Amino acid sequence: MSQFEEMQQAIIDGKAPVVKELTEQALRDGVKPAEFFPKAIVPAMNEVGRRMRDCEFFIPEVLIAARAARAATDILRPLLVGDEASRSAGTVVCCTVKGDLHDIGKNIVAMMLESAGFRIVDLGVDASPEKIVQAVQEHKANLVAMSALLTTTMVNMKAGIAALASAGLRDHVKIMVGGAPVTENWARSIGADGYGKDAPTAVDLARSLVAN
Amino acid sequence: MTSRERVQLVLQHKEPDRMPLDLGASPVTGMQVDTVYNLRQALHLDPPGTPVKVVEPYQMLGEIKSDLMAVLGVDVVGLSQRATQFGFKNEGWKPWTTFQGTPVLVPAGFNTEPDANGDILMYPEGDKSVPPSGRMPKGGFYFDSIVRQPPIDDSALNVEDNLEEFGPVAADALNYLSREAERLYSETDKAILGNFGGTGFGDIALVPAPWLKHPKGIRDVEEWYVSTLTRRDYVYKIFERQCEIGIKNLEEVFAVVGNRVTVCYVSGTDFGQQNGPFISVKTYRDLFKPFHREINNWIHRKTQWKSFIHSCGSVRALLPDFIDAGFDIVNPVQCSAAGMAPEELKKEFGDRVTFWGGGVDTQRTLPFGTPDEVRKEVCERLRIFGQSGGYVFNTTHNVQARVPVENVVAMYETVRQCGRYPLAGRPA
Structure with missing residues (x-):
């Protein structure tokens, strides 16, 4: 071997x-x-x-x-x-959204993305839209991956997308979302670029979003 | 027909006059306190501003008082230990206000402190001299555990460290359960669901032990999941001792509450995620099932209780093993997860197990749907799950915060209209 x-x-x-x-x-x-x-x-x-x-x-x-x-x-x-270093598959800002402290799913996705060659900027849990914007600017990220476990916090994904738009960054990053209550329809309705139903799907999705 | 008889009939897979309804009898079949407040206001049960008690401070569940039970037709009542998930007792009520501005009453030990971000920190046993064990994010609705993981030295791991919370049931706790069981049995006609604790193996909500001041052993959520494989012997030994203690405690509890109790909440360990089980069937069989079987065998040999398992998520692959391990009741029946379609579950398992929950999707329809969508879904679930008994109506897990109150009202109206036996469309 x-x-x-x-x-x-x-x-x-x-x-x-x-x-x-x-x-x-x-x-x-x-x-x-x-x-x-x-x-x-x-x-x-x-x-x-x-x-x-x-x-x-x-x-x-x-x-x-x-x-x-x-x-x-x-x-x-x-x-x-x-x-x-710059030849990584892409730079991903990932986080659990504001108000939400659950991170097992987000951590698994981040670890799998990292192992797939992406550079990970992990903002941890309870990440405010401002923090996401700042990280995208600072690290010149081309992907944002947001997670939520609660029906009460998934709405904060919208705020994250809105903040990126008003900072003029929406066209520079692709946005993917996931988490237990999140669905493909939800992702579409809030204007995300994709939904990962599980970690392997999230990796495939990240690859295709970066390729396009 | 009394509520108790109604529940007993469906547990025997017979059809009573109508489908029984649970709200608030367990920590997984309740309603978040802001939503309880809104519902009480909508039903004109209280003048505006009347506070609601928070009876479970971790998930911030509101009290379901007898007047609300009567209006909705609730058939089950919970018999719980007085100690909460943060270790203080449910007594000595004081006013508090949620982030949403809802006036509530919380126990005397509910002592909080804001942190620099405006999050609210909660302390084990309400003791602010030790590090906090819970956090509610600013603007949030619930607490989550703050993981306090001491450094792990594998050569020094001692199962007793993970067993601190599983001691013998105290005499005053037994006295309380005894009095309370008698009161609920004689003063209400409801079926009693016993939440005695101590028999949930590896329940991830309990692993961080937010009620302990200085938890030892393995307390980190990710580390615990990893340990089920890498430290299998250690985890198995914890379960072995926990099972021994749990059965001894059930013996003592049974001696004072007897068969006044109808249902025993045995396990709240989540085995499912959205798309499939957390663990393999083999891991379930090797690590969990032997202990589930032991507890359930004791229950069925010594009592008339029915055994209740709660597991969120997609657990279709594990259901045959749950049933084989002796569980009589499955909750919360998360139909939005993979492989959990109501018709298939009822057809495949409905004659062997009672479904308790699954009445409406609390991830989608209830919080985000219209009242008409709620009515349609509830009616359909009742028609499917209600066939030949074996069903107690409850939402899929607790009704969460931010749920429109008109959806909650629509749900209970539909239960009243569509939950009668014989079911519509079938001969009497």
Whole structure:
């Protein structure tokens, strides 16, 4: 099994210490930091997404795999320089919207997006529209991903979109939304660009929104 | 026919005079306090400005008083411990105002402090000398737990740390349950739903233990989910001890409340997310089912209680195992989740389990629909779930804040109109 195949398997199996060790070893062997994404991390997390979609993996398995992937990305991100750093799949500002403190779903999406090669600016929970606007400007993000778990807070997604529009940023970012009470219809009605019903779908959606 | 008889008949999968209705008997079948206030005002039960009691401070559920029960035709009443999810007791009421400006009454231990953002912080047992355990965001409607996770040293993990909340039931708590069971049994004709606590394994709402001043063990939500796989033995041992303690406590509780209680709330652990279960069927069978079975076996051997499980989300894949583990009642029946279509659930499981909830979609129709859409959906759900008993009307989980009161009124009007047996369209 090649070094990268071994690493893929360790991510899928959720073995963070093994992933860390393999990453460090490969770097010592002269592998370039940017190579890990297309050759190990992205394919491993694609497989995790497939297993989740096919009901082979559930929340605990996905969390463990994502943590294992993070063991690699935590080492690799600071090493990406110049071109490599800017060659990420895109920069995503993600958050749970104002008034909402639930973040498990948002965290899983963020971890999977990161493993898919996106640069993540995670605003955490209870993120105000102003905070979203500021982060988009500061990090030149091309995607905003908003999450809500409550029927009482999903309405605040609208406020986020309105704030981006009045700051003149609406045409510069794509906006995707998700969370338990959120639906495709809701996403459309508030003027979002897409809805991710689960984490793997959110990753596919992010890829297609950035490509368009 | 009394409410109690009506509930007992549907639990035997028989059709009484009308479908029974629950509102407020459990922490998952109630109504947020702003909405209770609005409903009481709409029904002219109170002069404007009359406060409503917050009987469950974590989710900010409002009291469903006997006058409201009478107007709506509620058939079930809750028998609960006095201690709330923040550890203080439901007593010594004082005025408070919600972010929406609703006048409410809260227990004496409901001691809050604003933080720099204007969020409201809540303290375990109301003790402001320890770190807060709950937060209501500014403008919000509910509290969420503040996770207080001490650093985890795997070599020093001790199951007792995660068992602090599962001690033997105290003598004064038993006295209270005894008196209260007798009062509810003799002064009302309602079926009693017992919320005794201690038998929900790995309930994620309880893992952070907002009532404890210094929780130990694994208290972080994500870490807990991960631990169900990576620290399986540790979690299994917690459940084993919890099950032992839980059954001992049920024995003591049963000795004082007896069969005045009709339904026992056993588990509130959420096993479902919107699109499928949180965990695999295999994990359920290996880690949870043995303990569910043990509790339910005890209940069925020693009492006439029916066993109640609450799990949000898509749990179709787990329902056969819930039933096999001995649960008699499933709630909240989240029909908006994947694979939870009412007709299919009723057809596949309706003769073996009582559905308690699912009366209207609280994620979509009730908060965002029109009164006509609410009427249509409620009527359809009653027609489907009500066939041959085995159904107690309740919304899918608590009625939330910001729900238009005309939708709530439309829902209960429809229950009254469409909930009569024999069901319309069938011979008597």
